[in-house]
Amino acid sequence: MGFFSGTGYTNFSRAFRLDNSRPSGRERSEGAVLTKYVIHGGKPLHGTVEISGAKNAAMAILPATLMVDGVCRIENVPQISDVTQILTILQELGADIRTVNRTTVDIDCSHIRNARVPDALARKIRASYYLIGAMLSRFGSAEVPLPGGCDFGGRPIDQHIKGFTAMGADVEVRSGLIYAMAREGRMQGAAVYLDVGAVGATMNVMRAATMAEGTTIIENAAREPHIVDLANFLNSMGASIMGAGTDVIKVRGVDHLSGGSYSIIPDQIEAGTYMAAVTAAGGEVLIRNVIPKHLDCITAKLLEMGAQVEEQGDAVLVRRTGELSRTNVKTLPYPGFPTDMQPQMAACLCLAEGTSILTEGVWDNRYGYVDEFRRMGAQIQVDGKVAVVEGVDHLTGAAVRACDLRAGAAMVIAGLAAQGVTEVSQVQHIERGYEDIVRKLSGIGADIRVVVTPDDEEAVQAG
Numbered sequence: 001m002g003f004f005s006g007t008g009y010t011n012f013s014r015a016f017r018l019d020n021s022r023p024s025g026r027e028r029s030e031g032a033v034l035t036k037y038v039i040h041g042g043k044p045l046h047g048t049v050e051i052s053g054a055k056n057a058a059m060a061i062l063p064a065t066l067m068v069d070g071v072c073r074i075e076n077v078p079q080i081s082d083v084t085q086i087l088t089i090l091q092e093l094g095a096d097i098r099t100v101n102r103t104t105v106d107i108d109c110s111h112i113r114n115a116r117v118p119d120a121l122a123r124k125i126r127a128s129y130y131l132i133g134a135m136l137s138r139f140g141s142a143e144v145p146l147p148g149g150c151d152f153g154g155r156p157i158d159q160h161i162k163g164f165t166a167m168g169a170d171v172e173v174r175s176g177l178i179y180a181m182a183r184e185g186r187m188q189g190a191a192v193y194l195d196v197g198a199v200g201a202t203m204n205v206m207r208a209a210t211m212a213e214g215t216t217i218i219e220n221a222a223r224e225p226h227i228v229d230l231a232n233f234l235n236s237m238g239a240s241i242m243g244a245g246t247d248v249i250k251v252r253g254v255d256h257l258s259g260g261s262y263s264i265i266p267d268q269i270e271a272g273t274y275m276a277a278v279t280a281a282g283g284e285v286l287i288r289n290v291i292p293k294h295l296d297c298i299t300a301k302l303l304e305m306g307a308q309v310e311e312q313g314d315a316v317l318v319r320r321t322g323e324l325s326r327t328n329v330k331t332l333p334y335p336g337f338p339t340d341m342q343p344q345m346a347a348c349l350c351l352a353e354g355t356s357i358l359t360e361g362v363w364d365n366r367y368g369y370v371d372e373f374r375r376m377g378a379q380i381q382v383d384g385k386v387a388v389v390e391g392v393d394h395l396t397g398a399a400v401r402a403c404d405l406r407a408g409a410a411m412v413i414a415g416l417a418a419q420g421v422t423e424v425s426q427v428q429h430i431e432r433g434y435e436d437i438v439r440k441l442s443g444i445g446a447d448i449r450v451v452v453t454p455d456d457e458e459a460v461q462a463g
Helices: 009-016 025-030 055-067 080-095 124-139 158-165 201-208 225-236 266-279 292-305 339-349 370-375 405-417 437-443 457-463
Strands: 034-039 045-050 068-075 096-101 103-107 141-145 169-174 177-182 190-194 215-219 240-242 248-250 256-265 283-288 308-311 315-320 329-331 356-357 379-383 386-390 400-401 421-425 449-453
Touching: 009 315, 025 449, 034 405, 045 266, 045 437, 055 080, 055 124, 055 201, 055 256, 055 266, 080 103, 080 124, 080 190, 124 141, 124 158, 124 177, 124 201, 158 169, 158 201, 201 215, 201 225, 201 248, 225 256, 225 339, 266 283, 266 292, 266 315, 266 339, 266 405, 292 308, 292 315, 292 339, 315 449, 329 339, 339 356, 339 386, 339 405, 370 379, 370 400, 370 405, 400 405, 405 421, 405 437, 405 449
Parallel strands: 045 283, 068 256, 190 215, 329 356, 400 421
Antiparallel strands: 034 421, 034 449, 068 103, 096 103, 141 177, 169 177, 215 248, 240 248, 283 315, 308 315, 356 386, 379 386
């Protein structure tokens, strides 16, 4: 295949598409068709499912290739729309990108000279602001639109700006754009204390510090697995980063990074989603290509509810045959229960006997999916960051929508467990973070298919 331009671009787009036989959910913007998932629920899941590379790690590592002088071969890349978007941005900036195989890409950013990110592309994904730290590190300047992505509360960048400012950059936000410029032409090592252990800010400051002059110490850093993966990637390219995975990260600036190969870790949240699907729908599924340690907090809650989880090397076997029991869940920064698993857990709790309490400890507003669950017969009351879930005997299929990425996955889980037919619309949100979800679920016995409908028909059914 060619590089990510001309013919190469076409080939890459095909390689990173969930289903080449149908229009993607993203094509809804063309106004011709919309896609939805139609699920005939009530069927236990059985078989084996393979987990893809981690979305959150990929969206941290791919922007960092901009800092590397040479070819980066990135393996275990998930085929999701967010990855396509960030690679398109890099290509628009001047990167050469070539598909090696279904999950591997070569990226050469050596010839990029442009520190301005295309506006229309960047606004589609949250990870666009991850380019700021990389650009400041390499060019000493950056111009990046404010991020898009899921809408479940504001995405403040104050901690990012605080870190960049401490390292000698002037940062201004105006007209939806972030302008940053290193006052001395190069970022300067500094002590950076993050007021909250923000994942995005931790990674952005880490990138900005990688080729800064001197040493940067990031205190109260986030500890998520994809932060460790980013640090491991950068170190493999010649960076000097210590302490990733703890709350203090030390970065000794280097003059340049060289090319190399790196494999992205498995997706903790995708694995957790399939674990929740088995817990809700019943059955027995072997979930392969995982790091069980990353799943500990998810496993613990599913065990409390009555599921059985058995570690088998780089796989977990999940089984559920009996009734589900209530439990309480509070989302917290890693190693606590991940906020990105909160909606999927809610789908399970809807079917658990008794009253469960969900507390969202990360985002201000992540319960936008509750009305969709209520369409299916769920009993949930929300008060601020707390949701009270009264378990019901069963859910009933209905027309629902995926209001964001993880909520969309939760709608699919509910549909798998429900009696009757569930139609999930706005599936472009789901395709942002789940590779081949329809094929993977079909492979473990789910009755799920993709249906293409005219816009007007979809609007009536979803309304």
